[in-house]
Amino acid sequence: MDQRISFVTLAVRDLDASRAFYLDGLGWAAELDVPGEVLMIRVGELVVLSLWAERGFEAEVGPIRRGPGLAPMTLAHNVATREEVDAVLALARAAGADPVSEPEEREWGGYTGYFADPDGFRWEVAQNPGPIGSSVLP
Structure with missing residues (x-):
């Protein structure tokens, strides 16, 4: 596979x-x-x-599990700069996203924030300065 x-x-x-x-x-x-x-x-x-x-x-x-709490997953959209993180979060919020968290500096060196789509799926918008973060940018 x-x-x-x-x-x-x-x-x-x-x-x-x-x-x-x-x-x-x-x-x-x-x-x-x-x-x-x-x-x-x-x-x-x-x-x-x-x-x-x-x-x-x-x-x-098959049946969907329903109830309180979040789906145990996130989706991520990586960008090259902190300014792009802010811009994408602003766009999502203007589109009606739930503003889950403001962007912040993370202990691992990145800058990220979250929003939720209409079904509550969490999207992380991240600037990850490490090699793995750079490897997923267009």
Whole structure:
């Protein structure tokens, strides 16, 4: 098996709200858009973010665990500068994102902040000055 991820699939409660947030708010473009079912957005050369309506997700994958707390995962968008971190967080908040945390200097040397999309999935916006951080920049 090749060491790679092709799709990141998230089950969303309201696909229309997710579409408005990602396409209209963040200015991203749909690769595939099937209203009421799925929205797919190319987020890397070989990576697609797939947002499925919950019902279709559960039909294929199985029941979704519901309840208090957060999904035990984050998505990350790395940028080259601290100013870009601030700008991306401002854009997300203008698009209606929940401003989870203000950006701050991290103990490991980076600068990051978080926002939540309409379903509460946490996005980290990060400037990571280390080699691994630089390796994921376009």
